[in-house]
Amino acid sequence: MKILSSEQIYEADKFTIKKQGITSDALMERAALKIFEWLHGRLQGAQVKIHVFCGIGNNGGDGMVLSRHLFEHGYNFQTYVVDFSEKRSKDFLLNLERLKDRKIWPSFLEAKSQLPQIGMDDIVVDAIFGIGLNRQPDKWVANLIKHINTSPAFVISVDVPSGLPSQKVSWKFTSVIKANHVLSFQVPKLVFLLPETGKYLDTWEILNIDLDSDFISGLESNYFLTQRSNLVSIYKPRTKFSHKGTYGHAVIIGGSHGKIGAVQLAGRACLRSGSGLVSMFVPGCGYNALQSSFPEAMILTDTAMDHITEIEIPFTASAIGIGMGLGTFKKTVVAFGEFLQKAKQPLVIDADGINILAKHQEMLKQLPENSILTPHPKELERLIGSWDDDFDKLDKANAFSMKHGVILVLKGANSLIVDGEKGYFNTSGNPGLATAGSGDVLTGIITGFLSQGYNSLEASIFGVYLHGLAADIKASEIGFEALIASDIIENLGKAFVELLRPKPPQNKKET
Structure with a gap:
């Protein structure tokens, strides 16, 4: 609309x-x-x-x-x-x-x-x-x-x-x-x-x-309100003779000592959103935890134990999400910059990945075109600078998106997806999403859609909507305060079902 x-x-x-x-x-x-x-x-x-x-x-x-x-x-x-x-x-x-x-x-x-x-x-x-x-x-x-x-x-x-x-x-x-x-x-x-x-x-x-x-x-129009019908029109259903390779091999990169949970949430969300295969690249301290708690994923590790110091992916990934729990250690920053220089396909960058870009803005030139950045308000401020009001924020976000050829997902109530020319406001979600790890889940979902062949804008719009819809479904059962990030992942299946459920017939003209 x-x-x-x-x-x-x-x-x-x-x-x-x-x-x-x-x-x-x-x-x-x-x-x-x-x-x-x-x-x-x-x-x-x-x-x-x-x-x-x-x-x-x-x-x-x-x-x-x-x-x-x-x-x-x-x-x-x-x-x-x-x-x-x-x-x-x-x-x-x-x-x-x-x-x-x-x-x-x-x-x-x-x-x-x-x-x-x-x-x-x-x-x-x-x-x-x-x-x-x-x-x-x-x-x-x-x-x-x-x-x-x-x-x-x-x-x-x-x-x-x-x-x-x-x-x-x-x-x-x-x-x-x-x-x-x-x-x-x-x-x-x-x-x-x-x-x-x-x-x-x-x-x-x-x-x-x-x-x-x-x-x-x-x-x-410069701005649109995303409705259910928009999502149904871009949805790519699975076909009878497909296999796991059809839906891509996604990689989730992140984690550091004490923050392996962030990448686990992102990886599980990536798989739940439909990615055919998911590999995790983490520091050595994450191996045992992920191998035992996330059996569906394949685990790659850095030689360092506490944080990532070098990123090597021995295959071509369909999509990559990076930044959750990554930290901003000196060697991690260097590894992140070297990784960007080699990256070819659009990335999904969250959390410390955004914080590194904000402190080292020369790295922005290395971003693959149509990469997706998912900042919360403070991360956005670090990235684009402060703003006078929300109208000024929109102007600066659009200018940043246009200059660097990236898509911004401005997280919050009515999350806004900006592609440099247009903005798309989301209509799903609730205050229960203000909880630890919900952003990690969103990054995983968007990465999952990217790996299945959705383009960057479609993956962002679809990912944000489904993330919010899953939260709405669970919050209707337990309330806003009790909602946690894992609940969003566990209700993604119900969100897909709800999205595709036929609307009941209307007995009168809608107002």
Whole structure:
């Protein structure tokens, strides 16, 4: 699914209005009706108090239309106009008059107005600002936002949480609605998926308001949201007459004294994700542990016992993952650099492999094209430098990816895969993944897909999604806190089954 800019969404609105021969008011009616249907489907007429806060633009117009439908279905509600400007949109004014025609009188809130009381069992609908916000809210509006945020009510935002800019801005956005749920129109917004801005909403969903699909298909986009259908389309199923050699021979390189577990996790994940054969290259101290606990793997060892000092692979590997538990010892750094000079195919580099590259950036020139780096936030900062905000981070990550011809997997909530031109946000996973070894497992999975013939971008997207899906399956049984890295590996099979399970038929049109 494409993630579009505010300007592109406005253009899609205009095109849809012209092509479908409707008015902008009719499109607003369609959007607000989707909001009402969502609410009505859950409340079924329940007489909770609903507070609808409307700005004076089109987002506020959505709130006005919603208020009319609430009135017509007998709900207990109060509508407020947050009167922060003399400028009002045409469709806002039109729908304000429609409320007045029905003897519905909104309360107008101004700088000196008393703030309304909001009860524990109440619902707040936030329709103050939309995606067109271009300045910091006035101080009194900021106080209203704070009042809503400190209330015990459940807060639903229309399209975006008010005060949250939809793209990079020049001001510090501190006055933002903290929404329990966002009902957004047609496409996800980039700010939902970034750590600094995504913290202002708990959950979100997309309501289809039938903007012209052909127009949207023709729009260029830098970012996409990865969905299940995308994964099914790139999945390479096994064939009847294949054998283990068909699915590649992957090598996992890493480990040091006390950190052999990292490579074991990566190797097991590599095999579980479908690699035909897996060999492990570790220092001598890892031989007995791996040979006894991981019988499916073949073990190669360095002559040194405590850490890797020389990397020699006596065959051509289909894919190589390197860095887990590797350490940054002087001889290990030298061995890593010499290994890069000989490497021909794309690598998957994690953990200390990234830390070595960050300290010795001249080695970046040796990376095979389309290698995959999987940094967590601190490793990314060491690699590309600090950033001012998440938008700056995206710019720097894209520039780094483009300059060095590599794919970056930025790990975190909504992990982002960047290939220098496009970015792909992941939709699987949960907070349980914040556990030791989960990154090692991810490296193994991506290496496993690479060894089976997926290209680097496919392996990264598929690997990140399946990693998160396996964690989701297990977390649904034991909760986030109890999830450990081995659980992810053990549930990869269930994740494959779930990915390929046919969707149940829909009885009604999805929103």
